[in-house]
Amino acid sequence: MKLVLTSTSLSIQMAMLVALLCAIPAAAQNSAPGASGATSSASSSASPSAPGISGEDVYQKRCAKCHDQEGSRAPSKDALRKMSATRILRTLDFGLMMAVAYPVTRPERDAVANYLGTNLAEAPLPAAAFCSAKVSIMSGPANDSWAGWSPTASNARYQTAERAGLAPAQVRRLKLKWAIGFPGDVTAFAAPTVVNGTIFVGSASGMLQALDAKTGCTHWVFQAAGPVRAAIVAVPGDDSTSLVFTDLTGWAYAIEAKTGHLIWRKRIDEDEATRLTGSAVTLDGIVFIPAASWEETRSIDPQYTCCTFRGSVTALRVRDGSTVWKTYMVDPAQRTGTNSVGTPQWGPSGAPIWSAPTIDTKRGVLYVGTGNNYSAPATATSDSVVALNLKTGSIVWTQQALANDTYNSSCRSKGINCPPPNGGPDYDFGSSAILVRGPNGKEILVAGQKSGVVFAFDPDAKGKILWQTRVGTGGINGGVQWGMATDGQKVYAAVSDVSGVMNTAGPVGGATFDPAKGGGLTALHLEDGSKAWYAPSHPCDPPRPGCSPGQSAALSLIPGVVFSPSLDGHVRAFSTEDGEMLWDFDTAQSYATVNGVAAKGGSIDGAGPVVVGGMVFVNSGYPRNGGMPGNALLAFAPEE
Ligand code: HEC
Missing domain, CATH: 2.140.10.10 (Quinoprotein alcohol dehydrogenase-like superfamily)
Structure with missing residues (x-):
């Protein structure tokens, strides 16, 4: 983790690139509903951690001061451990913890989300959200x-x-x-x-x-x-x-x-x-x-x-x-x-x-x-x-x-x-x-x-x-x-x-x-x-x-x-x-x-x-x- 924060050498950037490339296939699934209009659950999951970064260290350094504090408004560490890694990552990227997380790098985010969270998938949309088979895509006028x-x-x-x-x-x-x-x-x-x-x-x-x-x-x-x-x-x-x-x-x-x-x-x-x-x-x-x-x-x-x-x-x-x-x-x-x-x-x-x-x-x-x-x-x-x-x-x-x-x-x-x-x-x-x-x-x-x-x-x-x-x-x-x-x-x-x-x-x-x-x-x-x-x-x-x-x-x-x-x-x-x-x-x-x-x-x-x-x-x-x-x-x- 120190290296990521303090070095800009090419090898480190390459290592991170490789980590990110490896991470992507798991995170970028896609799906479409069946002809019946039934739901699909495209689930994203937090990427595997980059080697050498400890999620626990990131937690201690970036999260513990609020989340280990009794009586604070922040949910306890035990509560965070019941959330999915995906949800925690989203909270850091563009949820409630967005402002807290600005200085946290992507490999650190992945590491802490995986350290804390479960690997349960989330269903992003209820079945009722999907169009019926009668509504076809891009069928409106060109205008x-x-x-x-x-x-x-x-x-x-x-x-x-x-x-x-x-x-x-x-x-x-x-x-x-x-x-x-x-x-x-x-x-x-x-x-x-x-x-x-x-x-x-x-x-x-x-x-x-x-x-x-x-x-x-x-x-x-x-x-x-x-x-x-x-x-x-x-x-x-x-x-x-x-x-x-x-x-x-x-x-x-x-x-x-x-x-x-x-x-x-x-x-x-x-x-x-x-x-x-x-x-x-x-x-x-x-x-x-x-x-x-x-x-x-x-x-x-x-x-x-x-x-x-x-x-x-x-x-x-x-x-x-x-x-x-x-x-x-x-x-x-x-x-x-x-x-x-x-x-x-x-x-x-x-x-x-x-x-x-x-x-x-x-x-x-x-x-x-x-x-x-x-x-x-x-x-x-x-x-x-x-x-x-x-x-x-x-x-x-x-x-x-x-x-x-x-x-x-x-x-x-x-x-x-x-x-x-x-x-x-x-x-x-x-x-x-x-x-x-x-x-x-x-x-x-x-x-x-x-x-x-x-x-x-x-x-x-x-x-x-x-x-x-x-x-x-x-x-x-x-x-x-x-x-x-x-x-x-x-x-x-x-x-x-x-x-x-x-x-x-x-x-x-x-x-x-x-x-x-x-x-x-x-x-x-x-x-x-x-x-x-x-x-x-x-x-x-x-x-x-x-x-x-x-x-x-x-x-x-x-x-x-x-x-x-x-x-x-x-x-x-x-x-x-x-x-x-x-x-x-x-x-x-x-x-x-x-x-x-x-x-x-x-x-x-x-x-x-x-x-x-x-x-x-x-x-x-x-x-x-x-x-x-x-x-x-x-x-x-x-x-x-
Ligand atoms: C400055 C204090 C502070 C720090 C640092 C902090 N948090 Fe939080 N966090 C909070 C508070 C307060 C809430 C509850 C916010 C609310 O419900 O309004 C919260 C809520 C959350 C939630 C629940 C969000 C939801 O959707 O309900 C998650 C997940 C979370 N924090 C993760 C983290 C992680 C991971 C870190 C470290 C990278 C971190 N937080 C660092 C104060 C902090």
């Missing part, structure tokens, strides 16, 4: 689609009137049509993809589902090795459609859309901390996969060797998962020194890519937005928009919005691994750059930063900055987080700007956020970045634990209407003309579900709503940083 992070590779998150099937007057009459619960989860953050009337959506437990959009019944489930939050990419082939997606533990998968059967799976990077949050995009039989990392949070631990992860894009053939090219955003890390408790330090690192790349076929390039460096030295590719050659992956140009932004999560508490002088300010481009033709006929790239500033870059002049406009105050969890949307007239930018006391090292949910600070939605004219209108946020009323007015989730757009969900649990729709609020629904409540899994809503963050065929699909529940937990996927349609 009933929103495939990937955005309906098109420009990342505008704009659904045409024809595909949305929803006029502004109908948005005012949206009512809940059905809800499902994600079993055993406290987070619902996966971006839904819709193809011909079938929803494909991941979950915090790594269970992927194919659902009928009209009724919410389940066609099949597939169990991935880790949580899946990125949108699933649909790639139509000669005789079948493939789905490509990634998980938060570094794996990419291709499965058959109709059956959920695995075609291939592959680890995207040898780095153990690889975290695949940004959705892949596809062109001509190739998928482009962006990579980010858990290293930023692991560095809270003074014993963690910070940092070696390198942000990257990997291009793979959809057919067989073979690599076409791979481009890193920073050079390989070198040993740079030793921190004050004797842990080696490495750099450069970081410049991760958290969001879906943007495809520009006209110029033959792919654009990505990068985050900060994790350790010194700083590089010219952090907090930047970078253009890569689509065919070769070579970097064509880089436009940096902020230099010298070297930060990791230890800086939140003046921790030992925080790069000097103070670290930060942590102003990532966390969301995709959008390629759009403005009303003046000129194509521009617009991107929102965590600084609270929206930039327009010139794709014909190496990303020269054309205008920049401040729309929020910005911060570590501030500014533009998950993404803007544009209709070719205006660009719409909501900000998080969440403020108050976040959860750092306890069970998730229930932070004391400022109930009146944060959020706000601004519409900017594309030509010059001038403000068209501003819709203020709504204070939490009444204030409730884990509630903030912050609007960090991605926006979604149909002609005349922009949707903006909030950490306060509401999803709201605004007129694109003047920002008038057309619709407001409080998702933080309990639901009767069509899949028979108890469901609750909470804060909304990450993926934005998806609008298809007269319906709106919204995930609710996001306790990261202390927001309100939840496990619901909600479907809305206008009242007749």
Whole structure:
């Protein structure tokens, strides 16, 4: 275990890679219900422990101080021993212990889950959840689609009137049509993809589902090795459609859309901390996969060797998962020194890519937005928009919005691994750059930063900055987080700007956020970045634990209407003309579900709503940083 934490030598990384490769077949089972619609139980199990890591040691070091304490709220060790290893792993990955577990590496998680838990399988869904034989998969009209992070590779998150099937007057009459619960989860953050009337959506437990959009019944489930939050990419082939997606533990998968059967799976990077949050995009039989990392949070631990992860894009053939090219955003890390408790330090690192790349076929390039460096030295590719050659992956140009932004999560508490002088300010481009033709006929790239500033870059002049406009105050969890949307007239930018006391090292949910600070939605004219209108946020009323007015989730757009969900649990729709609020629904409540899994809503963050065929699909529940937990996927349609 010491070695994993303190060495970055190639042999150790290879050993971990082998451990992970061995682990996968057991964890990535998949199954489909029989023709009768009977249930299937795709069970995931914790991976076998990496050699040399003792689950008991991990327990003593990371868990005992709370779980061995009598009279504490934490369940006793005996109680934990009655849970399945799978459930314990899920609790660490994306359950109640998520915040506690940030510094814990994957092999350590596997070791402690296997040490404590039973090897009983779990049945993820009741039999009643599955569709009857009469409902066939992907049998809806071709127009009933929103495939990937955005309906098109420009990342505008704009659904045409024809595909949305929803006029502004109908948005005012949206009512809940059905809800499902994600079993055993406290987070619902996966971006839904819709193809011909079938929803494909991941979950915090790594269970992927194919659902009928009209009724919410389940066609099949597939169990991935880790949580899946990125949108699933649909790639139509000669005789079948493939789905490509990634998980938060570094794996990419291709499965058959109709059956959920695995075609291939592959680890995207040898780095153990690889975290695949940004959705892949596809062109001509190739998928482009962006990579980010858990290293930023692991560095809270003074014993963690910070940092070696390198942000990257990997291009793979959809057919067989073979690599076409791979481009890193920073050079390989070198040993740079030793921190004050004797842990080696490495750099450069970081410049991760958290969001879906943007495809520009006209110029033959792919654009990505990068985050900060994790350790010194700083590089010219952090907090930047970078253009890569689509065919070769070579970097064509880089436009940096902020230099010298070297930060990791230890800086939140003046921790030992925080790069000097103070670290930060942590102003990532966390969301995709959008390629759009403005009303003046000129194509521009617009991107929102965590600084609270929206930039327009010139794709014909190496990303020269054309205008920049401040729309929020910005911060570590501030500014533009998950993404803007544009209709070719205006660009719409909501900000998080969440403020108050976040959860750092306890069970998730229930932070004391400022109930009146944060959020706000601004519409900017594309030509010059001038403000068209501003819709203020709504204070939490009444204030409730884990509630903030912050609007960090991605926006979604149909002609005349922009949707903006909030950490306060509401999803709201605004007129694109003047920002008038057309619709407001409080998702933080309990639901009767069509899949028979108890469901609750909470804060909304990450993926934005998806609008298809007269319906709106919204995930609710996001306790990261202390927001309100939840496990619901909600479907809305206008009242007749
Ligand atoms: C800072 C204290 C603390 C630490 C450290 C901690 N836990 Fe917990 N844990 C809690 C508390 C408190 C709860 C009960 C939360 C609740 O019910 O609201 C809990 C609950 C759990 C549960 C039950 C979750 C459920 O779904 O009911 C599991 C499993 C768990 N912890 C595992 C772990 C493991 C494994 C570790 C070590 C890697 C760990 N915890 C470290 C405080 C802690």
